[in-house]
Amino acid sequence: MGFCRVNETSLKAQATGTPISAGLVEQLKAEIVRKLAYSLGKNPTVAQAHDWLTAGILAARDHMVDVWHRTTRESYETGRKRVYYLSLEFLIGRSFADALNNLGLTGPMAQAMRELGVDLNAIETLEPDAALGNGGLGRLAACYMEAMASTGVPALGYGIRYDHGLFKQRIDGGKQVEVPEDWLSFRNPWEFERRESAYKIGFGGTVVSTDTAGEVVWTPGETVFAVAYDTPIIGWRGRDATTLRLWRARAMHPLSLDAFNQGDLVGAVAERNRAEAISKVLYPNDSTPAGQELRLRQEFFFTSASLQDLVRRHYRQFGTLTTLPDKVAIQLNDTHPALAVAELMRLLIDQHGLQWEEAWPLTQAAISYTNHTLLPEALETWPVALMERLLPRHMQIIFGINARFLDGVRRAPGGDTADLSKLSIIDESHGRRVRMAHLAFVGSHAVNGVSALHSNLMQETVFAPLNAIFPGRITNVTNGITPRRWLLGANPGLTQLVSEVCGEDISDDIEKIRGLAAHAGDASVQERAAAIRGENKRKLAQIIRQETGVVVDPSALFDVQIKRIHEYKRQLLNILETIALYDAMRSEPYRDWAPRLKIFAGKAASNYGTAKSIINLINDVAAVVNNDITTRDRLKVVFLPNYNVSLAEVIIPAADLSEQISTAGMEASGTGNMKFALNGAITIGTLDGANIEIGERVGEKNIVIFGKTAEQVEEARRNPRPTHEVIEATPHLEGVLDAVAGGSYSPREPGRYAGLVDGLRTNDWFMVLNDFESYRLAQRRVDALWADQSTWWKMSLTNTAHCGWFSADRAIREYAERIWHVPAGYAAKA
Ligand SMILES: *Cc1c(COP(=O)(O)O)cnc(C)c1O
Numbered sequence: 001m002g003f004c005r006v007n008e009t010s011l012k013a014q015a016t017g018t019p020i021s022a023g024l025v026e027q028l029k030a031e032i033v034r035k036l037a038y039s040l041g042k043n044p045t046v047a048q049a050h051d052w053l054t055a056g057i058l059a060a061r062d063h064m065v066d067v068w069h070r071t072t073r074e075s076y077e078t079g080r081k082r083v084y085y086l087s088l089e090f091l092i093g094r095s096f097a098d099a100l101n102n103l104g105l106t107g108p109m110a111q112a113m114r115e116l117g118v119d120l121n122a123i124e125t126l127e128p129d130a131a132l133g134n135g136g137l138g139r140l141a142a143c144y145m146e147a148m149a150s151t152g153v154p155a156l157g158y159g160i161r162y163d164h165g166l167f168k169q170r171i172d173g174g175k176q177v178e179v180p181e182d183w184l185s186f187r188n189p190w191e192f193e194r195r196e197s198a199y200k201i202g203f204g205g206t207v208v209s210t211d212t213a214g215e216v217v218w219t220p221g222e223t224v225f226a227v228a229y230d231t232p233i234i235g236w237r238g239r240d241a242t243t244l245r246l247w248r249a250r251a252m253h254p255l256s257l258d259a260f261n262q263g264d265l266v267g268a269v270a271e272r273n274r275a276e277a278i279s280k281v282l283y284p285n286d287s288t289p290a291g292q293e294l295r296l297r298q299e300f301f302f303t304s305a306s307l308q309d310l311v312r313r314h315y316r317q318f319g320t321l322t323t324l325p326d327k328v329a330i331q332l333n334d335t336h337p338a339l340a341v342a343e344l345m346r347l348l349i350d351q352h353g354l355q356w357e358e359a360w361p362l363t364q365a366a367i368s369y370t371n372h373t374l375l376p377e378a379l380e381t382w383p384v385a386l387m388e389r390l391l392p393r394h395m396q397i398i399f400g401i402n403a404r405f406l407d408g409v410r411r412a413p414g415g416d417t418a419d420l421s422k423l424s425i426i427d428e429s430h431g432r433r434v435r436m437a438h439l440a441f442v443g444s445h446a447v448n449g450v451s452a453l454h455s456n457l458m459q460e461t462v463f464a465p466l467n468a469i470f471p472g473r474i475t476n477v478t479n480g481i482t483p484r485r486w487l488l489g490a491n492p493g494l495t496q497l498v499s500e501v502c503g504e505d506i507s508d509d510i511e512k513i514r515g516l517a518a519h520a521g522d523a524s525v526q527e528r529a530a531a532i533r534g535e536n537k538r539k540l541a542q543i544i545r546q547e548t549g550v551v552v553d554p555s556a557l558f559d560v561q562i563k564r565i566h567e568y569k570r571q572l573l574n575i576l577e578t579i580a581l582y583d584a585m586r587s588e589p590y591r592d593w594a595p596r597l598k599i600f601a602g603k604a605a606s607n608y609g610t611a612k613s614i615i616n617l618i619n620d621v622a623a624v625v626n627n628d629i630t631t632r633d634r635l636k637v638v639f640l641p642n643y644n645v646s647l648a649e650v651i652i653p654a655a656d657l658s659e660q661i662s663t664a665g666m667e668a669s670g671t672g673n674m675k676f677a678l679n680g681a682i683t684i685g686t687l688d689g690a691n692i693e694i695g696e697r698v699g700e701k702n703i704v705i706f707g708k709t710a711e712q713v714e715e716a717r718r719n720p721r722p723t724h725e726v727i728e729a730t731p732h733l734e735g736v737l738d739a740v741a742g743g744s745y746s747p748r749e750p751g752r753y754a755g756l757v758d759g760l761r762t763n764d765w766f767m768v769l770n771d772f773e774s775y776r777l778a779q780r781r782v783d784a785l786w787a788d789q790s791t792w793w794k795m796s797l798t799n800t801a802h803c804g805w806f807s808a809d810r811a812i813r814e815y816a817e818r819i820w821h822v823p824a825g826y827a828a829k830a
Helices: 022-038 049-077 096-103 106-115 120-124 136-151 257-261 270-279 293-318 340-351 356-366 384-390 392-411 436-442 452-460 464-469 483-489 492-502 510-519 523-548 571-587 609-626 645-654 672-678 691-698 710-718 723-728 733-742 754-762 772-787 789-802 808-820
Strands: 082-086 090-093 130-132 155-160 168-172 175-179 192-203 206-209 216-219 222-234 241-251 328-333 367-370 381-383 433-435 446-449 474-476 557-562 596-601 635-640 657-660 682-685
Touching: 022 049, 022 106, 049 096, 049 106, 049 120, 049 222, 049 241, 082 136, 082 293, 082 808, 090 136, 090 645, 096 106, 096 136, 096 222, 096 483, 106 120, 136 155, 136 222, 136 241, 136 328, 136 483, 136 808, 155 293, 175 609, 192 241, 192 293, 206 392, 216 340, 216 392, 222 270, 222 293, 241 270, 241 293, 270 293, 293 328, 293 340, 293 384, 328 340, 328 356, 328 808, 340 356, 340 367, 340 392, 340 436, 356 367, 356 392, 367 436, 381 384, 384 392, 384 433, 392 436, 433 436, 436 464, 446 452, 446 808, 452 464, 452 474, 452 691, 483 492, 483 645, 483 672, 492 510, 492 523, 510 789, 523 635, 523 645, 523 789, 557 645, 557 772, 571 596, 571 609, 571 635, 571 733, 571 772, 596 645, 609 635, 609 754, 645 672, 657 672, 672 682, 672 691, 672 789, 682 691, 682 772, 682 789, 691 789, 723 733, 723 754, 733 754, 772 789
Parallel strands: 082 155, 082 328, 155 241, 328 367, 367 446, 446 474, 557 596, 557 657, 596 635, 657 682
Antiparallel strands: 090 130, 168 175, 192 222, 206 216, 222 241, 381 433
């Protein structure tokens, strides 16, 4: 029979107690075996683990298709307004468990597989993560696609079907090594190729104005095809599905026979290679824009394909484009698709003959933009010269938008004093560049930040001049996470407990989880929560042992920082404080130290030297600490390689302490912070991003806050205190810095961290030195809380109880009501 014996105990606890229908199990078995035979050409006796997985996925997909078609047909027939979510990134992870969960098929599928001799949990881990994103921004898009399906908001997500997603990370001798990711190498059983949905995407060439009606003709110098691949995303209880439509680049002429016949093999496929490069690989940058021409080609490629697609669909159905904003809401996830503003204008004017004055209000009414960062160095700009060469017609349109916009400002009351250079879409101070955020802002009816603090800072800083011209355009929608994946799927034990306490309908309305608050002090509930966490920690401990060889104590405090490695996220602050703790433990070995496990995971952008150096330091510190017998039972440090969605799903339910320690004012929102708090980890964090709102909801007693506020950071940057003074005034810090700089953790290369420490001593831009003491003291407060376990578990349960609000369903309802003006089909149960 099958390849692996069934492990009875490994079956996931079912969140709902509904009995499994024997008829459904029989049906699934028949479907799986049929897929095995007729889609994979295998019979059960020779099927491999991956064959069972594919057969299971294909069977599950069939269960989604009818719902999907019905959702699409209904929204078509009723002419309902639809959301088009444009994102260069979708960080999806695995889909099988999530789809089964939403279809209510987890139990029946496990049973069916078991009766076929297969362990569902074992094959699920063979599904590759779809890692078409870098971090929070891409994961947000994935959560929102699922939440729109779950709340009944008709939606289509548009992105790029990268052949290679985010690189895989190996740790070799303590250093990050990047390995190409290859999720499509064994095909993708979720997707449907749509050959009929192919669009021509032009680049370069010439623009000619015909004298007569001022008509403009753009003749691109180069054209590629965008071909659609559709994946259904099923919502909770299988009621609705959204579509993720990803574009693949194909050459118009895959082979030049002329070149081939002359023996030029490379030339024969040159056009093909150039075209297909567009959807070849995801840029591994996070919080820094990629300046290369290929990136701009990617942005235009998927934006143009998506807009051609939605304009064609609208025109076919309604026969006019003047109703576009009544039926279409286009959401730009950051500025990567900001060319949508110019592309929609081009389609309306050049292809459909509308006047500029007609096209502009339609464009603005249809488009809205989500800003994800205020860091000036992270705001996208493109050289005008590059845009003129690559997208000559769009550059003309952008100039046209800008001229009319600035003209309007000038003529408005008080316009003679406005600083047009700050408002202009063109930045003239850095060699003429297009400010994509300004283009998106001017072309939208609503612009949102992703946390209360971030939206306020938008109004006060980068967008202050635009905000003065368009008061009210900036609004806030605090990010959210899907509770299906991040609680129900990732933590079935805790789900079971809260369902018993709050009722099973928490799965339909996660905010009902607040009922847990009244029981946060109950010893019996606390004990159950501790036992569930303990089980999650034992599972993680096994993975840590497999991946790093380090044996850890599951009863230690699991202190976790997992996210992209970045100076502003301050993994460096964490590891420096870890060194101080290590020193303290060694100098007072008989004190009653709370055992701690420091867990790190995260990728560094391949060209980000400082971030890579921080990874190296964490691993070097781990090597010293983990081999020191004086701290053996008290402190361990591990760096888990290849952070991704699937790893997050096992780490987060096992976390006691959630590190959210960014320099205040720099993390727009964070979503990792929400996942942890919902799963009952205590946050140690700064007053940054959504940490502030988490604190407001859980109460200040139930979160550990430290460090400078955003305002204080700004003040400290305006009037920096000499770093040597900061160091002298901070206990332990000098010793820690000297040890790192002097090679105590890198004896074979003593100068390895000289530059890293020198950077801190030169300029403490990220407030690592300035916040060190405050952070260290906050960690000692954590020790004290941990020592009192009943207080700890009360805090933990209180966190879970008050974090239902951070559901993506709540966020989607806010977008639907305030920005998109589409009704959600499924209200949260009152
Ligand atoms: C949630 C998530 C993120 C975002 O984490 P932050 O801590 O908010 O930066 C990044 N990567 C993965 C895989 C995630 O699941």
